[in-house]
Structures are given as C-alpha cells and as structure tokens.
Amino acid sequence: MTGARTEAALARAAALMPEAIAAWSDFLRVPSISAQPDHAGDCRRAAEWARARLAGFGFSASLMETDGHPVVLATHPGPGGDAPHLLYYGHYDVQPPEPLELWPSPPFTPTIVDGPHGKRMVARGAVDDKGQVAAWLGAFAAWHAASGTMPVRLTVLLEGEEEIGSPHLEPFLAAHSAALAADAAVISDTNLWDFTTPAITTGLRGLLYVEIRARAAARDLHSGLFGGLACNPLNELAALLGALRDDAGRVRLPGFYDGVLVPDAAHKAAWDALGFDGAAFLGKVGLTTPVGEAGRGLLERLWARPTADINGIWGGYAGAGAKTVIPAEAGAKISFRLVPGQNPQAILMAFKKFLTERAHPDLKLTFHELGAAPGIAVATDLPVVAAARRALAEEYGRPPALIGCGASIPVVESFKRVLGLETLLMGFGLDDDQVHSPGEKFEIACFERGLRAHIRLLGHLAAMNR
C-alpha cells in the first residue's frame, strides 16, 4: 500500500519529470573526467552543480576538499528525531570518453534518441553514475516539492574519484565518520535483472590480486647449452600456476573453500527462477562452454563461488621468430575472486605456501599484493532492504530479484569496515548500457522508474518507523 504522502510525491514527480531530465542533461554536459588533470576544473564544476541542486531541496550542502577532487557532503534533517537515516552515495566523475570516433554523438552533448525500449539518453555518464544519481536527486526534488521536507533523515556523499579507484575516499570516511553516521547506505550504481525485472544486489565478490616474480639464473641462458640442467622460470611458473586448479575446476589451495557460505535453498531457487541463459551470456562474447566448478549452477559460479584467474603473464622472448633463450626471470599477475566467508589474508598465505612448497630450489619467488578485499553479503533483513523490496515490487509490478554480482564495489566494503554501515544496492542500469564504452546510454524509462522507486523507498522507510 502506498501512503498518501508518497502518492503526493509521485504526483509531483510526474509534473517535475521534464525538469528532472533537463537537470540530468545539465549534469552530463560537464566533462568531469577524473583521470585527466586538465579536467580538474570540470570535476569541481560538477561537484558545485550537485551541491547547488541539493541546497535547492533544503539540504545543508558543501564541498569538502581532499587531496584530489572535492567531495560533496549534504545533510537534510527530514522529520528529525529518531527518523530513519540513510546515507546516499554516488559519484560525479566519469570515465574518459575516448575513442571519440566511435561515439554516435559528442559524449558531453547529451542526446535523446529512440531505441527498443523507447527514448534513451546517450552521453558519457548517462548511467554511470550521473544518471543514477540524477534519478535519486529527482526523487528528493519531488519529496521537497510535495512536502517541503524529506520523509527521512538523509546524508549525501558524492565523490569525484570513483573512476580512478577512490584514492582519497577511505581517509575521508575515517575523518568524517560522525558526519556520515546513518542507519544504512544506499548506492544506485548497479543494474536491473532485465528491463522489466527490478533487482537488489545482495552479494559482491571480493578480490585478492597478487603479482609474482620468479627468478632463477643470474642471466638469460642459451637453451641448447643449458637446457636439461638449468631451472627455467617459464617452465616452473607454468607448472605452478597450471596446478592451481584441479580437473573439476576447483582451486587446489589448501583451505581455499574453508568457510565459504553456500547459498541456501531459497536463494538457489530464486536464482533458478531467473531463467539465466548461460548459452546466451557466453555466446555474446564468442564462447560456448562454461568453465568453473562442476556441479555448481552457472549463476552460483558467477556470484557465489571463488575463482582463480591469471590476468597477465610475461617472460622470455615474445618477438618475431625463434630465440632459444632460458630467461632469468618471468612474472605473472593472478587474482582470486573471493566470496563471503573467505579471508583474503589467509588465502594469500595459502597461495604463497602452495607455490613456494612446490618451487624448484633455484626458483626465487617474490609476491606483491595488489589488492585484497573480502566478499560482501548484504544482510537482507534490514529495514532499508524491506522498504526497497516493497518499493520495487510496486513500481515494477513484480518483486525484485535478489541477485549477486561477480565483481567488487570497493566502497561497500569501506562503508562496512570504516563506518559500520550495511549498503542497499538498488540500481536501474541494463547490461547493454555500454558503461565505460563509447555510446554509453540510459533508458529514459529506467531513469523515470528509478526516480519513482527512490520516492517509494523513502516513503516506505518513513512509514515503517511510525
């Protein structure tokens, strides 16, 4: 049941929708490319644009300086007291648009075109993350217009360095933990299951990324004069890394699966009900046959099972023709996608031990950790999740899918660790939105439903508290 206050906000949203889309376009026109130093001024302009828009809805909003691009921090007391308190996180920076020649229209000239789902907005940042941020800003605008306030307490954190790895975010969180206090965080930077099926992402895989260097002889050797006696780092590395998985696709590190949470029957049944088409998923990229653990469902392998992938390898001669060299050194980058229950540091130790125990005595291995974050399971019994399930069910006419995501969203782990906050991941993108690629787009219908779903989310959360 939608309350009267929410109905009023939804009615205002309908009237304000052209303004919300125009504001989204204004936001997209700012080339806030965080990776390119000559766009630092544009990043600040985008931050200021968002600050001003939030101030217009009654937020107390300011730009906070960091050692990089500024953070927008804004708060609204809503009804005050012990009303539910959400921390909305988003980012105003975008990926570089290159290669420019592959864009159908200039990346920073937002252009609305027709598509199979109706109109769509084409621009860099159309969806990631300016479009998703503009949707919840539009929800705030509607609540402000309908009620003169917000139905819950709100804090907004908009950063400008997500696309470059958020190098200054964790220090910011730690320094401003009191100002960032809330009951839960909300992030709109994920996808729907499909155009007509909403989704809440309840699991994210973590990551352990390791670079290995393997050295043997003091110099490159001639494979004729030394072959058969001299330790070859390439032979050894292939043997060591080739032994990482068994014939059933399981990772052979001792203890690797210790503590791994297996999805319960309800989760598995829900995933089965999604009717995931593995052949289509792989076929899109030219593949036919899944790898991974025999006996596990395909979505389970993608969302809830850990992996070991070599991401890069090098050593010896890679030029044209033949060179009979036994190189002195070789290297590789290996990453493990982790799931809740696995401890990244324990896996790193097991990995080092697995390789060093098996290494030839002349193989000197060094390990360099390039990232370690655990898998995240979002608790599904939180009030904000319950409110989101109702909001999405009402907006779409069907309950949201509770889905996993094989990749990491590092800020979710930072929120949990630094601020003690759980995060609702409710997003409105589609798989074909061309995120980070030329021609990035966001369906207008997805934007509008997302805006309304955020209105409903705030209304339900407020009502649950009464």
Add this chain to the structure above:
Amino acid sequence: MTGARTEAALARAAALMPEAIAAWSDFLRVPSISAQPDHAGDCRRAAEWARARLAGFGFSASLMETDGHPVVLATHPGPGGDAPHLLYYGHYDVQPPEPLELWPSPPFTPTIVDGPHGKRMVARGAVDDKGQVAAWLGAFAAWHAASGTMPVRLTVLLEGEEEIGSPHLEPFLAAHSAALAADAAVISDTNLWDFTTPAITTGLRGLLYVEIRARAAARDLHSGLFGGLACNPLNELAALLGALRDDAGRVRLPGFYDGVLVPDAAHKAAWDALGFDGAAFLGKVGLTTPVGEAGRGLLERLWARPTADINGIWGGYAGAGAKTVIPAEAGAKISFRLVPGQNPQAILMAFKKFLTERAHPDLKLTFHELGAAPGIAVATDLPVVAAARRALAEEYGRPPALIGCGASIPVVESFKRVLGLETLLMGFGLDDDQVHSPGEKFEIACFERGLRAHIRLLGHLAAMNR
C-alpha cells in the same frame, strides 16, 4: 707414429708460425659484420683475402656470388686419384662488436695480451671463426711449404652469413653439390674439453621450435563479471604447458622418447671420466640444482637427452598495478631440444595432439613451426675421425674426449641431408673465449696446437689410404 712427411710439415709450421699469426691478424682487421649492411664491402674484402691466401697455396679459388655475401670456394687436387677428399667449412663473417665500450681494445685492432695460458689474441672473430679458420689455413701453408702440394684432396667452403643464420647456404649446397663432393666435412668451430684436453664433438642436439597462439573470447573480459564461467587462455595455457613434464622431469608427450639412442657404456664411461663439475657449471650462472630427468647423468642430460623449454610467454596485463582482465588471447614459444633417433615432425604432431586433446572446447589453438632439425650423431668409425683421434692424441699427449653439444650447428645437418656428408667437429676454443661478447679472445697456444693438429690430421688421413 708420425710420418716423415708430416714431420716435415710440422717443422715448416714452426718456422712459419709468425707468418700464420700475422695472417690471422690481417684477417681480423677486416670488420666483416654480416648483419650490418654498411659492412657488405668488408665482407667481400674478407672473402677476397681468404681466396687470395688459398690461391697462394696452390688452390683453385674463387668467389661465388649468392643473394647475400659471397662464398669462397676453393679446391686442391692434392695427390689426385682416389686420395681421401675433405671438405673444410668455415665462415669469414663475425658478430657485431657492440657494446664497444666494454672492449679492452678496439674490436678490429687485433691485440695480443698476456693471460693465464700465455699470450692471447683479443679481437672480434679472434676464435669464432676467423681464428679457427686461420689455424687450418696455416696448416695448409705448412704442407704447401714442405711438400709443394696437399697430402689429400681438399675442397674449401667459406661462407659469409653464418652469424645471420646462413640464409643462402642450403640453395648454394644444392646448386653446387658436384663441386662440393668429398668423403667427409671438417668444421673447426667448437671447443676443447679444457686447455689441456682435446675434444671431438660427436653429437649435436636438434631443435623443434613452435609458437602457439591460444584464443578464447572475442574480446577481453572483466574477471569479476565473467570469472568462473569464461574460458581464460592464460589459465588454460599454464595448465597445458605445465602438464608437459612429469615430476621426474620427463616430457609427457606420448612417443617422445621413442627411438632415442641411449649412449652405450663406453660413451658413458668416457663422459664420467671427464669429471664434469655440475655444481661449478651451474654455479657460474647463479644456479645450484639441476633440473631434468632423474637417474640420468648431468652430461647425458645436456648432450644426449631431449628437453622441453618454454622460451617465451605473453598475454593479459603486464603493466604496473592491477587490471582484472581475462584476455581474449595468449601465446607462447616452446622448443624441444632433440637427440638422434627422434623425428621432429612426429614430435610436432604429438605436441599438437597433446595440447588440442586437453584444451577447453572454447580454446582455439594455432601452431606455427619456427624450426625443425633432428639431433645429429657423428659416426665415430669414419677414417677422418680415426685420423683426428690420432692427430689430437699426438698433439696433446692424451686422447681426445668424445663430447656432445647441447646446441645445434645447422650446417652439419645440411651437409648430411643435402650433400650426404658426415662432419668431423674438431675445434680449439675454450669456454671462456667470450664468443659473441665484448673481449672475444683465442689463446695463441690453442691456435698453434690447432694448426699442428690439422697438419697431423691431413697426414694421418693420407697415410691411412696407402
């Protein structure tokens, strides 16, 4: 027993030694760097120098044009009739001298300096191969001075492209096979066992060199979004190449060892008697522990056992930091050192079958052969080998070691295949001669003994025929 004619030639050699060393110096002064086009004229000068010197000993000598640097072809009828007939092969070209700053004296200014074995000649080409060629030219000079002729029939083939892979040699051999007819070939481009122990190289390993490309998806994939389902060419390549050898160091290709000739007890005993110091051999290059087949002697592993070595590997991300990519493609270069009895083409087939049978269905493997030559065993019952054993035993006061060589000398295989000729490999270099490196040198004592050994070789071969 040295015959009177040989004694006369040795006596003349003693008197002519200063002239032989001066001629060798003249030869070294010509910067006949075959790899550098602006030294093409120098290559021709070196060829002309050798032609003129051979003509001076009564050879009918000429420069033969090729599509590259010219070949010196010379013949001497010796006693004529059915006298033994040797084809001497050498090369007048040298490696580039760079880096010049590491030379103790200019590379094309031959300089005689003191060393632990007495005087030594320092120059590019000092030993490889101008010094070894100058030694046998000095032997011809002595025979000519002592007897006015040669004791056997001689053909000389000096090429100018050995250091760039002899691209025009095989067509030359095929086109002039009649002019190159002989009983056996002689090459001086190998080493002594040590300063006081002569050697005949009786076995050379062959080589099969293969480049592999492994492709899976149509584009690079995100390891978070696809990891656990998508075939990763790096994972697959590591597993496939890591499976090439078993825990005992044996190559696992079916049929790989079929037909491999195992050295007989006499060979093994002779090798054992050499007192090879494996720890010193490996220690020189910073290694401690041999790889290879358990239960095989170290020299056997180097000289008489086949190997599998990865010479290069590439794919994915090799830059700084982390990139979570599952690459579309990876590649590797792999070579097998082969020994007599192994068929390179059969091994190539077995290798392709081994990999393709084990490959994931989405892994598309392509193979590109970059070289295939069988291992070579020099028959030790040839008259020329018997003559060389006597010659070296007399010159050094101890019998020559019959040694192997882990590397290939492709011309030996060409002589066998194109001309039907066996080759005597009798050389006078030392391991520390800095071949192909700055400071290349040849001990004067090695040059002189080599010159005399060639005199004795010709004398014994002539005597054996009577």
